Structure formats: C-alpha cells, structure tokens
Amino acid sequence: MMPSAQRASHDAHVLIVGGGGTGGALAHDLALRGVRVTLVERGEFTSGTTGRHHGLLHSGARYAVNDHESAVECIEENRILRAIAPGSFEENDGLFVAIDDEDMAYLPGFLEGCESSGIPAEQLTPQQALRLEPMLNPNLKAAVRVPDATMDAMRMPLRFFATAKRNGASLLNHLEVTGLLIHDDVVSGAAVHDHVTGRDAEIHADLTVNATGPWSEQVATMAGVDVPIRPSPGVLLALRGRMCNMVINHLHASGDGDIVVPQRALSIVGTSSWVVEDPDDLGVPDDHVARMVTEGSKLIPAVATATHRAAWSAARPLIGSRGDADSGRELSRTFKTIDHAAEGGAEGFVTITGGKGTTLRGMAEVCADVVCRKLGVDEPCRTRETVLLPHVAYFAA
Amino acid sequence: MVTLDPAPGGANEAEDPTAGTADGAITRDFRVFRFARDGGPSRFDTFEAEVEPTSTVLDALRWIKVHRDPSLAIRHSCFHASCGTCGVRVNGREGLACVTRLADLEHGRVTVEPMANFPVVADLVVDMTSFSERFPPAHPMDRASEFPRSADLPSGVDEYERFEDCIECGLCLSACPVSATDDSYVGPAALAYAQRMLEEPRGSDIGAILDWADGDNAAWRCHAAFECTEACPSNVRPAQRIMHLRRALTSRRGGGS
Amino acid sequence: MSRPPADDLDDIQAARDARGPVLRKSPGPTAWFDIRKRSTGHWAFSLNRITSLGLVFYLYLHLAVLSMLLGGKDSWNGFLDIATQPLFLGFDVLLIFGLLFHGLNGLRVALVGSGVAPDHQKALFWSFMVFGAILLLGAALHIAGSG
Numbered sequence: 001m002m003p004s005a006q007r008a009s010h011d012a013h014v015l016i017v018g019g020g021g022t023g024g025a026l027a028h029d030l031a032l033r034g035v036r037v038t039l040v041e042r043g044e045f046t047s048g049t050t051g052r053h054h055g056l057l058h059s060g061a062r063y064a065v066n067d068h069e070s071a072v073e074c075i076e077e078n079r080i081l082r083a084i085a086p087g088s089f090e091e092n093d094g095l096f097v098a099i100d101d102e103d104m105a106y107l108p109g110f111l112e113g114c115e116s117s118g119i120p121a122e123q124l125t126p127q128q129a130l131r132l133e134p135m136l137n138p139n140l141k142a143a144v145r146v147p148d149a150t151m152d153a154m155r156m157p158l159r160f161f162a163t164a165k166r167n168g169a170s171l172l173n174h175l176e177v178t179g180l181l182i183h184d185d186v187v188s189g190a191a192v193h194d195h196v197t198g199r200d201a202e203i204h205a206d207l208t209v210n211a212t213g214p215w216s217e218q219v220a221t222m223a224g225v226d227v228p229i230r231p232s233p234g235v236l237l238a239l240r241g242r243m244c245n246m247v248i249n250h251l252h253a254s255g256d257g258d259i260v261v262p263q264r265a266l267s268i269v270g271t272s273s274w275v276v277e278d279p280d281d282l283g284v285p286d287d288h289v290a291r292m293v294t295e296g297s298k299l300i301p302a303v304a305t306a307t308h309r310a311a312w313s314a315a316r317p318l319i320g321s322r323g324d325a326d327s328g329r330e331l332s333r334t335f336k337t338i339d340h341a342a343e344g345g346a347e348g349f350v351t352i353t354g355g356k357g358t359t360l361r362g363m364a365e366v367c368a369d370v371v372c373r374k375l376g377v378d379e380p381c382r383t384r385e386t387v388l389l390p391h392v393a394y395f396a397a
Numbered sequence: 398m399v400t401l402d403p404a405p406g407g408a409n410e411a412e413d414p415t416a417g418t419a420d421g422a423i424t425r426d427f428r429v430f431r432f433a434r435d436g437g438p439s440r441f442d443t444f445e446a447e448v449e450p451t452s453t454v455l456d457a458l459r460w461i462k463v464h465r466d467p468s469l470a471i472r473h474s475c476f477h478a479s480c481g482t483c484g485v486r487v488n489g490r491e492g493l494a495c496v497t498r499l500a501d502l503e504h505g506r507v508t509v510e511p512m513a514n515f516p517v518v519a520d521l522v523v524d525m526t527s528f529s530e531r532f533p534p535a536h537p538m539d540r541a542s543e544f545p546r547s548a549d550l551p552s553g554v555d556e557y558e559r560f561e562d563c564i565e566c567g568l569c570l571s572a573c574p575v576s577a578t579d580d581s582y583v584g585p586a587a588l589a590y591a592q593r594m595l596e597e598p599r600g601s602d603i604g605a606i607l608d609w610a611d612g613d614n615a616a617w618r619c620h621a622a623f624e625c626t627e628a629c630p631s632n633v634r635p636a637q638r639i640m641h642l643r644r645a646l647t648s649r650r651g652g653g654s
Numbered sequence: 655m656s657r658p659p660a661d662d663l664d665d666i667q668a669a670r671d672a673r674g675p676v677l678r679k680s681p682g683p684t685a686w687f688d689i690r691k692r693s694t695g696h697w698a699f700s701l702n703r704i705t706s707l708g709l710v711f712y713l714y715l716h717l718a719v720l721s722m723l724l725g726g727k728d729s730w731n732g733f734l735d736i737a738t739q740p741l742f743l744g745f746d747v748l749l750i751f752g753l754l755f756h757g758l759n760g761l762r763v764a765l766v767g768s769g770v771a772p773d774h775q776k777a778l779f780w781s782f783m784v785f786g787a788i789l790l791l792g793a794a795l796h797i798a799g800s801g
Contacts, residue, residue, distance in 0.1 A: 038663060043471070043472075043473070044471075044472040044473060044474055044482055044522075045474075046474045046480075047472070047473050047474050047482075050474075051473075051474030051475045051476075051480055051482075052474070052475060052476050055479075087537055087538055087539050088538065090539070090542075090557075090558050090559050090560060091554070091558065092542075092551075092554060092557050092558065093551050093554060128549070131547065131548040131549040132547055132548075132549050132550070132551060133545070133547065134545055134546060134547060134548070135545050145551055152479065152480070152538065152560060153474075153475055153479070153480070154474045154475055154479070154480035154482065155480070155538070170663065170667075172666065172667075174470050174518070174519060174522065175666065176467075192666070194666055194669065194670070195468055195470045195519055195520075196470065196518055196519045196522075196670050196673075197519075197666075197669045197670055197673060198468065199666075199669055201662040201663075201665055201666050202662045203662055203663055203666075204662070236476075236477070238477035238478070238479075242542070242544050242545070242559065243545065244545070245542050245545070245547070245557035245558075245559065246551070246557075262559065263477070263479050263560075264479060264559060264560050264561075264562055264564075264631070265562060265631070265632060266477065266478070266479070268477065280459075280463045281463065284451075309477060309478060309496060310453075310476060310477040310478060310495060310496050311451075312476035312477060312495070314476075392529045392532070392536075395525050395526045395528070395529035395530070396526070396529070396530070432676070488691070489690050489691040490691040513681070516676060517676055574685045574686050574696065574699065577681050577682065577685030578681075578682055578683055578685060578686070619767075620699055620763075621695065621698075621699065621763050621766055621767055621775070622692075622695050622696045622698075622699035623693065623694070623695025623696065623699075623775060624692060624693065624695060624696050626695075627692075627693045627695070627696075634773075636695070636772065636775075637772040637773050637775075640766055640767060640768070640769045640772035641769050641772065642769075643767060643768060643769055644768060644769025644770075645769075647768060647769070
C-alpha cells in the first residue's frame with residue numbers, strides 16, 4: 001500500500017477514457033506502477049455497462065466446454081478478486097442444474113471441461129441440491145457445485161477507483177470527451193466538456209487509452225481508427241424476493257435466461273442477446289423479459305409468480321472477428337488490447353475492450369503492460385497481491 | 398469472444414427486437430432541476446420526453462439526455478435498486494429514479510429534483526462525500542443471509558451470506574426533517590447501520606459503536622418522524638432501528654450490558 | 655517524449671472547486687411543517703410541534719389571565735363574562751384537542767423512542783387518536799351542555 005499523495009515516479013501521463021470497471025482497474029494498475037494517470041468518464045463511474053450486470057463472479061464453468069481460455073482466465077481472476085477485495089462478495093458458491101435429458105447429456109463434457117480448466121466441480125444428487133437450495137425446481141436431475149459468487153456490480157469495481165485515487169490517480173466523472181487531440185496521426189490527448197461547470201478544456205497526455213466498452217468504436221473513430229466492437233445488449237430482470245443464496249445456472253449450452261443471481265433481497269434473472277448500433281439507445285423488449293420469466297422458472301419455479309422490481313438492458317462490447325491485425329499483446333480471444341500504432345493507425349492510442357465483469361483486473365494488467373512498454377516504464381504489475389481499499393474510501397475527501 | 402455471458406445460438410442475434418416498436422410510446426412533460434453553470438441561480442427546465450408505458454423516471458431522464466440536452470448531469474449505475482446512485486425527489490417525494498415507474502405517478506408534469514440535504518454538484522448529481530463520512534467506525538457489507546431456509550450448507554461454507562440491505566442511497570437523509578434542520582445530525586442510515594452491528598457484530602467493537610451512537614449528534618437527535626423508513630427503497634427500516642438502538646443504549650446506562 | 659503541459663487539468667479542477675458543490679438553502683425548521691408527500695409519522699411530528707407552540711402560548715395567556723385576579727373581584731368577573739361566550743368555549747375545545755393530541759402522541763413518542771413497539775408506530779398513533787377523539791367528543795359535549 002503506497003502512502004497517500006504519492007507522486008508519480010515517471011514523467012509520462014496516461015489519459016484513460018471511460019470510467020467502467022476496466023478503466024478503474026487500469027487506473028489502479030498504472031498508479032501502482034507510479035505512472036501519472038487521469039481517468040475521465042462522461043457520467044457516473046460504472047454507469048455504462050459495468051454497474052448493470054447481475055453481479056456474477058464467474059467460476060468460469062460456463063465456458064468450460066466451449067472456451068477453455070476464458071474458463072481458465074475466469075477461475076484465476078475469481079481467486080484473485082476474492083483475495084484482493086475481501087468482503088465484497090457473497091461467497092456462497094453456485095450450482096449448475098440439469099432439468100431435462102438434454103441437460104444430462106451435456107453433463108459429462110461439462111465436468112471434463114471444468115476439470116481440465118482447473119475449476120473445482122462437485123456433482124450432487126437432486127436431493128443434496130434441494131437441501132442446499134430448497135426453492136430449486138424439484139424435478140431437477142442433477143446439479144454441479146462450482147465456485148461462483150455474487151458481487152455488488154458497482155461497489156466492487158469502486159474499490160479499484162478508491163485505491164487508484166489514494167495512490168494519486170486523477171479521477172474525473174461528469175467530464176465528457178468530445179474529440180481527441182490528434183495531429184499527423186499522433187494522439188496527444190483529448191478535448192473535453194465538463195458537465196459540472198459547462199466549460200471546455202483540453203487534456204494532454206503521452207498515451208490515451210480507450211476503455212469505453214460498447215462505446216469503443218465511437219471513441220476510436222475520433223482517432224481515425226477502427227475497432228471491431230458491436231454493442232450487444234441483453235435484458236436482465238430483477239424480482240422481489242431472495243430465492244437462492246447460491247448462483248443458479250442452467251446446465252446446458254448457453255441460452256437466454258439461464259442464470260439466477262441473488263442480490264440482497266432480490267433475484268436477478270438473465271440474460272438475452274441482440275445487436276444494436278447505438279449503445280445509448282437499447283430498449284427493453286417485452287418478449288425478452290417474458291423469456292427471462294419462462295426460462296428462469298425452469299430453475300426456480302417461484303420466478304414465475306414473483307413481483308418484478310426492475311427490467312433493464314446492458315450492452316456488452318462484442319468483439320467481431322477481424323483476422324490477425326492486432327499487436328502481439330493480444331492475450332486471448334476473450335478481450336483485446338489493441339495498440340493502434342502497431343497496425344499503422346494512430347500513435348499514442350490504445351484500446352482495451354471485451355472481457356467481462358470478472359476479468360477487469362486481468363484485462364487491466366495486460367493493457368498496463370502494453371502501456372508501460374510503449375512509454376518505456378519498467379515496472380511490474382502489483383495488482384494481484386495489493387488488497388484494495390474499501391469502497392467508501394472513494395468518497396473520502 | 399463474447400463477454401458478460403456468451404451469445405446464445407438463437408436466431409435473434411442479428412435482429413434488433415426493439416426496431417419499429419413505436420406503438421405504446423407516449424410523451425410526458427418533465428420539469429427538471431438544473432444547477433447553473435455560470436455561478437448564477439439554479440432553474441428548472443421543461444422537457445417533453447417520449448416514454449413507454451413501463452418507463453421509469455431514469456428511462457425518461459436518459460432519453461432527455463440523449464435526445465434533448467446532453468448537458469443534463471445525472472447519476473445512475475445498476476438500474477435495479479442495488480447501487481443506490483440514482484436517488485432523486487420526484488414530485489417532492491424521495492425515490493430511486495431507476496425503479497420509480499411513471500405509471501405510478503399522478504398524471505401531469507413530473508418534477509425531478511436532486512435529493513434534499515445534500516450538496517449539489519450539478520443538476521441532479523449530489524456530493525456523497527459527507528454522507529459516507531457519517532457512518533459508524535465499522536460497517537461491513539457482508540452479513541448472514543436469513544433466507545431461504547436451507548437444511549444444509551455446502552461443505553466449506555460456514556453460513557450463507559448476503560449483502561446488507563442498505564444501499565447507501567441517501568434517500569433517508571433527504572427525507573429526515575432533523576437532517577433538514579441541522580447538517581451535524583449523523584442521520585438515519587448511519588444509525589441504522591450501527592444497530593445492524595449490534596444485531597450481528599461480525600467481530601466489531603460493540604462498545605465503541607454504542608459510544609458512537611450515544612454521542613451528541615447521534616441516536617438521541619431523532620424525533621420519530623419516521624420519514625426515513627417511508628423513503629427507504631431497500632427495507633432497512635432505519636427509524637425502527639434507531640428506536641431499538643436507543644433501547645440498547647438505555648439498558649446499557651441502566652447497568653445492563 | 656517531452657512532457658506536455660497539464661495546465662488544463664488544473665483548470666478543470668480549479669473551476670470545479672471554485673463553484674464547490676453547493677448546499678441548496680437548507681429549509682431549516684420550516685422542514686418540520688412541510689407535510690407535502692409525507693406520511694403519518696411526519697404529520698404526527700409536525701402537529702406535535704404546532705401543538706407545543708400552541709400550548710406554550712396558552713400557558714402564558716393563562717398566566718396573564720390569572721393576573722387579572724390582582725385587579726380585584728370586578729376585573730375577574732368581567733373576564734368570566736368573556737370566558738363563557740360560545741367563541742371562547744370553542745377555543746377551550748381547541749385547547750383540549752391540543753392537550754390530548756400532544757399528550758397522547760407524546761406518550762407514543764416516548765414508548766416508541768424507548769424501543770417499545772417501534773414497528774407499530776402507525777397503529778399506536780391511530781389507536782391513541784381514536785381514544786383521544788372519544789375523550790375530546792365527551793369534553794366538547796360537556797362544555798356545550800354547560801353553556
């Protein structure tokens with residue numbers, strides 16, 4: 001833990017555009033490496049996609065069959081986050097529940113996938129599962145216990161912001177990037193508009209990072225480069241009543257409404273998927289909401305009659321395939337750090353995108369490595385072992 | 398590769414299911430508090446927003462921000478009454494914008510103002526710094542889960558846990574007439590949290606918390622208006638908890654532990 | 655890479671600090687009496703304050719009236735003529751309302767405030783008010799009958 005008012009030990013200044021979990025984790029990582037960081041967010045931190053998800057801390061089991069890399073990433077980050085953010089998770093584990101014969105056919109491959117990905121998985125009898133979670137569908141055929149957990153989708157990432165701020169990062173919300181400062185294909189910062197004072201200003205930086213999630217393409221366009229991001233929203237439904245303590249997943253190849261996540265005294269059923277052009281205009285289709293109820297009640301029958309507290313949409317940054325035109329820092333297909341200079345695009349501009357709530361720290365590590373390499377900063381990542389400040393520290397004057 | 402959850406194999410991946418759904422859209426008038434940019438007095442702006450029958454106040458505010466006035470400053474994050482960032486006053490009454498349904502409001506123009514008793518940063522955005530400083534020395538987010546009743550626990554799990562009901566939204570402070578009178582009163586949320594610590598100590602120093610609650614600006618300044626409990630969106634029942642806290646303080650003074 | 659100037663960042667922060675976050679003019683004690691959109695507990699709270707002001711005013715009024723005794727029998731009898739007028743008797747009923755409300759609600763606040771039945775504060779309020787209304791009606795009839 002560094003003393004407060006830590007001065008950056010390197011001259012370089014990094015501007016992060018986007019105050020979601022990724023931006024916050026990146027600010028934290030860079031601040032620990034002594035890099036001077038400014039993060040700007042047009043609204044409230046985590047108001048984009050990060051705060052809206054159901055709060056699942058992935059065990060990775062969902063990807064055990066089809067995406068080994070994602071699965072391994074998830075379980076590793078799952079363990080790290082529990083260690084660096086203690087007290088921010090409902091650590092009750094999760095169940096993958098088989099309802100019909102098709103689900104049962106999926107089971108062996110699932111167990112195998114978990115094993116080869118290093119995800120602890122324990123098969124339970126229906127009776128055992130019902131004793132753990134009395135509100136499950138009594139006709140379930142099998143259940144597998146995995147180390148899922150629940151997080152507060154806003155407060156857990158806020159700990160990264162709190163720690164970064166304590167370590168000298170400048171975090172400015174309600175400050176919107178209106179354009180990038182770019183000359184001769186070199187990005188040197190951003191033009192911003194302050195929603196608090198109504199004034200315009202410029203922020204100069206040696207490197208600008210685009211961490212805007214589903215808005216990545218809009219920001220990349222300002223630099224004259226392309227990122228293959230399409231906003232892909234999904235519907236989530238919050239029901240009154242806590243119907244489970246463990247995260248309940250449907251044991252099958254992924255589909256709509258196949259997860260129920262407890263959040264305080266609510267139960268969140270998710271999710272669905274479609275593609276839009278504008279991440280600011282998502283909509284909440286009624287038939288998707290109805291599908292959440294139908295599918296969710298297969299897992300927990302009480303879903304069918306529970307009162308609706310809220311129905312909303314959140315946009316994932318969906319990475320389209322675009323060949324091999326990425327720099328060598330691409331860790332996996334799950335998220336991408338794109339060094340635009342490496343492909344003949346703008347210098348001084350990097351995009352970090354993709355990923356999921358669970359992998360925010362890991363994404364930030366990869367991106368911070370790229371950033372530091374470009375800036376000639378030779379510092380290791382310290383975020384795996386640095387325990388984060390509590391979220392309330394963010395508000396401390 | 399996809400992110401929050403993998404995309405399903407379903408046929409709707411390419412289609413936008415919201416395209417062309419203009420039926421059901423209606424307009425509604427909103428009168429929104431604006432805090433001056435130029436150091437001048439605050440004002441109210443009127444907007445006509447296009448909303449759906451199931452829209453919430455937050456949906457309308459975001460529509461206004463996207464389609465009418467991008468300079469409108471608002472706070473939000475989770476959209477499901479869990480993060481506590483979107484607290485506002487709608488038609489004079491405290492509520493979370495994300496779960497305040499327009500259909501539940503009386504007909505006519507909807508007035509939206511920031512929470513009372515908080516410093517205003519811009520428009521509907523308030524400064525939560527002093528709110529977070531009021532809490533007692535220890536206030537962990539984790540607590541024991543009291544439902545549903547399970548016969549067993551997974552091996553390695555000592556008890557099912559969940560987060561505290563309090564989402565630190567500040568609506569209770571906004572509704573409290575004592576807080577309106579005097580900013581030094583610690584307020585309902587902080588006191589409710591202290592009482593929760595008594596109920597479930599979680600290793601904290603109960604004596605220190607009771608000392609804190611016995612202070613000049615704490616449990617004894619409540620005047621039983623009960624507006625905090627009315628305003629709370631998360632069933633914390635702060636007023637009742639303050640009364641229970643007083644009982645604990647009284648019995649402590651009387652020689653009980 | 656030379657380090658670009660960071661002037662604008664300081665400007666942004668300075669501009670924000672210059673305007674502060676602003677506490678809107680605090681309503682102060684007027685918030686006590688603003689019952690718009692408020693609920694049972696707040697009405698009881700507001701009315702408790704109004705009746706307390708009324709009762710304090712009445713106390714001084716009562717002392718002032720009693721001081722008429724210093725003026726002898728005639729002065730006092732003159733007062734009694736006024737005191738038996740219907741309008742004055744009407745004020746008496748209002749006074750009894752104030753006493754009953756303040757006393758009974760005060761009892762409720764004392765109970766609830768000591769941790770006795772705080773979950774039933776609304777039920778306590780209404781049952782006390784019903785009881786008080788019965789007493790008030792009895793008093794009013796008695797006063798009307800004696801006039």
